Amino acid sequence: MTTTSTTSKPAGARVAVQRFGTFLSGMVMPNIAAFIAWGLITAFFIATGWLPNGILGGFGNADLIGWQGAATALAQTEDGTTFPQYVGLVSPMITYLLPLLIANTGGRMIYGERGGVVASIATVGVIVGSTIPMFIGAMIMGPLAAWLMKKVDSIWDGKIKAGFEMLVNNFSAGILGALLAIAGFFGIAPVVQALSNALETAVDWLVGLGLLPLVSILVEPGKILFLNNAINHGVFTPLGTQQAQETGKSILFIIESNPGPGLGILLAFSIFGIGMARASAPGAIIIHFFGGIHEIYFPYVLMKPMLVLAVIAGGATGVATNALFQSGLRAPASPGSIFAILLQTANDSFIGVILSVILSAAVSFLVAAVILRSSRKRDLEAENAGDLNDAIAKTNANKGKESTVLGGLAGGAAGAAAGASASTGSAATATATVTDVHNIVFACDAGMGSSAMGASVLRNKLKKAGVEGVTVTNQAIANLTGDADLVITHKDLTDRAREKSPNSQHVSVDNFMNSPKYDEVVEQVQHQGRSAE
Incomplete structure (x- = not known):
């Protein structure tokens, strides 16, 4: 049984943007480990790295360095003299490995393993037909090739004579892949290269005019609306890797991390x-700053939307600091933990990067402190008024009556549970109607950060309650298969989760770390077990 909800046009537009952004980031995020590996190899072994090594880093004269087993290529000096130079690991990984992984992942998202193979074949043409890393090209060609393969297969689906299936399948994929590789070489590669150069020029233009901090006006609110992975891995990672x-x-x-x-x-x-928000914030700091799960602070901003000014000011300060010191990272920092950021910081950028974190935190803190102090009296009055469930309902509908939402969160489990029975069609009511829950899935945009945290919290609650036979897992919304008995998501992502898993029960939460809904789920599962006896 699913809950009922009314989705407004703005919410529908937001869901559409989230879905598209998630698709882009979904091609990159599963391969972040490869980006980190490339970043570490770059950080250690290039000429300006921590442990320069011409064989692994791909620089210097191969005749002088030795190690004849390594692959070499002819390099040319400014005066036209050629000499053998090691290829190393850095260039092949960024030129071939990373784009092909992205393309294969995108192809699999569209048409499974078969789509991934054709996507990889086609993307080679895009890679070879350009002189820059083809991340954007892979994000275009990968899904496109898989979609075309899916359409081609549908032409003779069920019409192939027995015994010829493998022949037709292999040759159709091979022929289409070859044709798309050629098309990518001559058609898509030049267009994407021109687009990438234009985007890089635009970034350089913003940096030159000192306007790059203005991107925080788009980035920070986008993060709060759960577009953080789309922004970081769908946009900044491809452009940043090229730089x-x-x-x-x-x-x-x-910028985003x-x-x-x-x-x-x-x-x-x-x-x-005040209340629960104040009590939970210190624990959230550890998860956010050291664990790198930025989603943990989103509900705090959503409960008081004026705070978006604080994160914009902080983000702009951080970008301005890095622009001033000309600092940056060698590779993506994912998750956005301070440890990951320092590990990927370029040798000449530690001062700028560290200052950008400190100053952005200081500015965000000061602006947020002013906003919280100015509304503290009203927040306390709202907390004591007992109108907690109305505050939660208004927040769900409007994204924020700033003086009431903190009181709603501060009410904790008791207030939410009391309101659950009186709230028609709410996620809490839906939880109370569950009669058979054995498989609970926490779903978020990427399926790695906030959902993993929420799943861990609920698992601990079930364990303490002595509940057995109930599995609690986490995954990306895009990977929901519809077989979960209960799906738990942040309220801003529930509409998308409901589309992917329409036959599951859905529960919306404001905060993955300490939602009172978890206690309701535990109580329901316990009651379910007693009923079975």
Whole structure:
């Protein structure tokens, strides 16, 4: 049984944007480990790295370095003299490995393993037909090739004579892949290269005019609406990787992943917040700053939308600091933990990167402190008024009556549980109607950060309650298969989860870390077990 909800046009537009952004980031995020590996190899072994090594880094004269087993290529000096130079690991990984992984993942998302194979074949043409890393090209050609393969297969689906299936399937994929590789070489590669150069020129133009901090006006609100992975891995990672190949670092890697703005928000709540928000903020700081799960601070901003000004100011400060010091990271920092950021920081950028985190946190904290202090009296009155469920309903509908939502969260489990029985069609009511729950799935945009945290919290609650026979897992919304008995998501992502898993029960939460809905789920499962006896 699913819950009923009314989706407004703005919400529908937001869901559409989230879905598209998730698709883009979904091609990159599963391969982040490969980006990190490339970043580490680059950080250690290029000429300006921590442990320069011409064989692994691909620089210097191969005749002088030795190790004849390594692959070499002819390099040319400015005076036209050629000499053998090691290929190394850095260039092949960024040129071939990373784009092909992206293409294969995109192809699999569209048409499974068969789509991934054709996507990889086609993307080779795009890679070879350009002189820059083809991340954007892979994100275009991969899904396109898989979609075309799916359409071609549908032409003779069920019409192939027995015994010829493998022959037709292999040759159709091979022929289509070859044709698309040629088309990508002559058609898509030049267009994408021109687009990439234009985007890079635009970024350089913004940097030159000192306007790059203005991107925070789009980035920070986008993060709060759960577009963080789409922004970082769908936009900044491809452009930043291209910059990093040319200059050894990129400021684009530290724009979205900077933990400073979120840290400032959580520090402000730790000091000036009230009720549950204040009590939970210190724990959220550890998860956010050291664990790198930025989604943990989003509910704090959503409960008081004026705080978006604080994260914009903090984000802009961080970008301005990095632009001033010309600092950046060698590769994406994912998750956005301070440890990951420092590990990927270029050798000449530690001062700028560290200052960008500190200053962005300080500015975000100061602005948030002013906003929280100015509304503290009203928040306390709302908390004591007992109108907690109305505050939650208004927040769900409007994204924020700033003086009432904190009181709603501060009410904790008792207030939410009391309101559940009186709230028609709410997620809490839906939880109370569950009669057979054995498979619970926490779903978020990427399926790695906030959903993993929420799943861990609920698992611990079930364990303490002595509940057995119930599995609690986490995954990306895009990977929901519809077989979950109960799906738990953040309220801003529930509409998308309901589309992917329409026959599951859906519960919306405001905060993955300490939602009172978890206690309701535990109580229901316990009652279910007693009923079975």
